[in-house]
Amino acid sequence: MKIVETRAKSIISRMRDGFFSMRYLPFRLTANIYRGCSHGCVYCYAACTHYYMRSSPNLFSKEIYVKKNAPEIFEKEIAKYEQRKRKSVIVIGNISDTYQPVETNYRLTRKLLEICYKHDFPCFIETKSPLILNDIDIIEKLAERELIGVGMTVTSYDNEFTRLVEPLVPRSKFVRSPIRQKERILTLQRLSEIGVDTYLHITPYFPFVTDEDVERIIRDAAEAGVGNVIMAPLEISGFIWNRLKKVFKSSERYSSLIPLYEKRYFESGRKLGARITTSEKEHYKLEKKVSELCKKYGIGYWAFNNPQFNTAVISGAYRLRYPILLDYWKLTHEKGRLRLKDALQFAMNFPVDKKYLSALQEYFLNGELFKGVYGVRKIVENCEVVYVPA
Ligand code: SF4
Structure with a gap:
């Protein structure tokens, strides 16, 4: 793996108010310290952002750019938002996992959290990595002031599937389970116990695979005290489909997914920008099913496409949202x-x-x-x- 240290001119980006963000995104501010992500998920929607680095999406997991001066720029930018009285939740690491292994050496995410604490600035982290528990002390301080939310992704309890689609996400040294992705629910449990606003992200929901475990995943999350569930079905671009096909083909068990996905996506799916997703009818069925499971186990469901299914309690860092x-x-x-x-x-x-x-x-x-x-x-x-x- 190649690590490239860089100096950034700016860290905080304000997202565009497009169709997608107006309807679904409760935030506009994002901060990314790393470009590229060594977790190597084959369905990664962010891999194409490597074009901005004049590189290739194929190198997204092999070439990590580190913005070494991120904390100092971040603090200056945060201060400007404060002055303009425009404090709103900032998502740290929306296009690269901010707790990927390189964070262990640089500890830049930790520094950003310390700055958020110093300035009372609300933040949200979405990660797949157990390394987040390295920073539990500062996270607890932020949680005491309701300044932090954490979402973790769980899509399948099958270890073979996890190895295929998320080959390089590290195991946890803090919480152990024979089921790789269950460690994320146990991580969320630790965070919920110290008052963090926690979210289970079933994103992406893999048709025919997540179906097998979704009830157990939601039940376990509810028992772990996780606050809300967010779900979105898998979206496929040409780039993602080529990678998925390759890993499915390599598995005796999952190669049968290829014709099933071709039918679900390429014959009856619908276009969503540059990607294809499941039909509205399938999406509706999925949201209904997930919301009913959430109701059954007593956990909130943050429904986006079909607001009638919403039972989420929006609190914590998302108080200051869009x-x-x-x-x-x-x-x-x-x-x-x-x-x-x-x-x-x-x-x-x-x-x-x-x-x-x-x-x-x-x-x-x-x-x-x-x-x-x-x-x-x-x-x-x-x-x-x-x-x-x-
Ligand atoms: S963790 Fe997120 S950013 Fe990293 S490879 Fe996986 S999907 Fe992409």
Whole structure:
């Protein structure tokens, strides 16, 4: 593996207010210390970001760029957001796992957490790595002030499948289980016990594979005290499909997935930007099933595509977030109708900026905000666009 030390000009990025972020992402600020991720997941959506480094997605797991000056730049940028009174949850490591093994040497994520603590800045970490427990002391301090959320991904309890699709995610030295991915639930348990806002990410949900274990995964997460579940079905690009096919082919047990996925994705799936995902009907069935399991075991479910299934309790670091489709859906049902001025007024209760408000106006008026969403209908009343419960 090649480690390349670099110096960054900026660490915090503000995401674009596109269709996807307006509907589903409760954050806009992200910080990535590492570019590239040695976990080597074959379904990684971020591998293509290596083009920005003038490199190849095939090298995403073999060539890690380390922004050595990340803490000093991060602190300056955080201070600017503070001055402008624009503190909102910042996701650390959204395009490379911030707790990949290289973190053990550099400890840059830890430094960012210390800065968040110093400035009372809320943060969220999504990881597959048990190394997060190395920083349990600072995480506990952040949790005492409700400034941190952690999401961990669990998609299958089958060790053979895990080795195929996530070959290089390290095992835990803190919590052990014969089931590799169950160690992540045990890690979330440790974090929940010290008051961290925890999320189980069933992302991506692998059709025909996650089906086998999803009930046990949700039950175990509920018993571990995890706060909410988030689920999204696998999305496939040409690059990802070539890699998946290669690993499926190498396994006697999983090679039968190739024709099943070809049918599910290439014959009956739908386009989502540059990727293909399962049909709306399949997605609906999946959200319904996962939400029913969450209800059965008493754990919240943060539904994105079908807000009627939502039972999530949004708290902790996500108090300072951006509103999403789910919020406007709820508001429409609570008020019986939603006008643009109500939506804008509602958004002002969150730490949103001007860019967000103008995007909200655009997506509200062109109908994209609720497009294809159950239970809401667009009408025009006195020349004004209004949404009402359907
Ligand atoms: S952990 Fe995340 S960023 Fe890293 S390879 Fe896997 S999917 Fe990609």
